[in-house]
Amino acid sequence: MENNLSWKEFIHVEMRVGTIISAEEFKEARNPAYKLIIDFGDYGTRKTSAQITDFYSPDQLIGRQVVAVINFPPKQIANMMSECLVLGAVNERKEVTLLHPDMKVKNGERIG
Secondary structure, eight states: OOOOOOHHHHTTSOEEEEEEEEEEEOTTSSSSOEEEEEEOGGGOEEEEEEOOTTTOOHHHHTTOEEEEEOOSOOEEETTEEEOOEEOEEEOTTOOEEEOOOSSOOOTTOBOO
């Protein structure tokens, strides 16, 4: 792996903590996924699609804090415009384990 990302570039990535306030099956998506709405405090709420169906149900996700990149450009996924990218560890079977703070923090807190 090459180390091509500079510190100056890294600090422009807006990774923030948010709380999932809505989670439902995304039936229109090509791969199994959920539609999420995440509250980022002062940064507002954002919609996203997340392929996290292997380890999580919608009921388990509501109220959970997650880490997401909030400054990527919006991306069309099926019939929804995704406004952030939820981060997780992906294993060899492409199953995702969500990244989250180990203590409750204010929505919108920056990861750095």
